[in-house]
Amino acid sequence: MISEFGKRGAIAGAAAAAVVAGALLFAFAGRSGAAAQSSLTVRLPPPVTDTIYGAPEARGRPIVVIDPGHGGRDPGATSVSGQVVEKDLTLALARELRDVLVQRGRVRVAMTRNDDRYLGLDERAAVARRLNAAMFVSLHMDSAPNPLARGATVYSLSDVASDEEAARLAASENRGAGSDASDGSVQSMLSDLAMQGQMSASADLAARLVQKSAGRFELRPNPHQFASFWVLRRADAPAVLFEAGYISNADDEVLLRSPEQRARIALALAQAIETDVAAGARH
Numbered sequence: 413m414i415s416e417f418g419k420r421g422a423i424a425g426a427a428a429a430a431v432v433a434g435a436l437l438f439a440f441a442g443r444s445g446a447a448a449q450s451s452l453t454v455r456l457p458p459p460v461t462d463t464i465y466g467a468p469e470a471r472g473r474p475i476v477v478i479d480p481g482h483g484g485r486d487p488g489a490t491s492v493s494g495q496v497v498e499k500d501l502t503l504a505l506a507r508e509l510r511d512v513l514v515q516r517g518r519v520r521v522a523m524t525r526n527d528d529r530y531l532g533l534d535e536r537a538a539v540a541r542r543l544n545a546a547m548f549v550s551l552h553m554d555s556a557p558n559p560l561a562r563g564a565t566v567y568s569l570s571d572v573a574s575d576e577e578a579a580r581l582a583a584s585e586n587r588g589a590g591s592d593a594s595d596g597s598v599q600s601m602l603s604d605l606a607m608q609g610q611m612s613a614s615a616d617l618a619a620r621l622v623q624k625s626a627g628r629f630e631l632r633p634n635p636h637q638f639a640s641f642w643v644l645r646r647a648d649a650p651a652v653l654f655e656a657g658y659i660s661n662a663d664d665e666v667l668l669r670s671p672e673q674r675a676r677i678a679l680a681l682a683q684a685i686e687t688d689v690a691a692g693a694r695h
């Protein structure tokens with residue numbers, strides 16, 4: 413069902429990197445006679461290509477970027493049984509969500525990763541910006557010291573965290589972003605007007621997600637939370653971070669590892685995404 417009909421490449425970025433790499437090599441050769449003898453082989457980073465998935469009838473439709481959290485050397489949380497890590501479950505759910513969205517044909521889909529690789533938060537958000545995405549949905553699995561905590565939570569972008577736990581989660585998810593993601597700089601950027609619009613559109617999307625999910629799978633009490641997630645801020649689109657449940661809870665772990673349960677989650681997410689795109693008529 414999945415056809416790939418769009419690719420974009422940031423060739424200019426790769427060319428610029430080649431010039432820089434060349435300059436560094438010459439600088440090095442100037443200091444070392446041995447290096448001057450070696451051949452001038454410059455290893456180029458591969459050009460950036462974004463795969464866009466869509467049914468033929470979805471040509472020209474809005475693009476939703478799905479971001480499977482963690483990956484590569486960053487496994488995310490480990491489940492209570494010790495048998496599974498967050499990065500694998502987020503990728504499984506992301507692929508299932510992609511497939512159901514493509515099958516339904518109302519939007520197109522891109523993924524920040526489709527294999528087990530490490531990506532910085534800015535690299536993830538950059539996919540949404542390159543594609544002028546209508547929406548950015550980051551998928552995660554929660555973990556808490558309290559083994560009884562369970563259920564899904566939807567976080568939308570805000571300059572003020574809704575509670576201590578939301579603030580702690582954002583701080584931990586922001587760790588991969590480097591010093592720029594310190595609370596202060598996120599907060600100062602959140603003050604401009606564009607940001608206010610992005611925050612309110614993100615809150616609308618999160619409310620729709622909660623609405624479509626209610627009664628179909630376990631939600632946390634007060635499932636819509638707010639926090640200053642760097643990856644959401646940088647997406648330049650309505651953006652939410654969806655924690656599908658707690659893999660630190662034995663019951664949630666069983667559910668989240670079940671393809672049938674994930675299919676229920678993916679369908680609810682897909683319906684909320686489509687409703688949001690239709691309501692906002694973005695792009």
Ligand SMILES: [Zn+2]
Binds near residue numbers: 481482488585
């Ligand atoms: Zn996570």
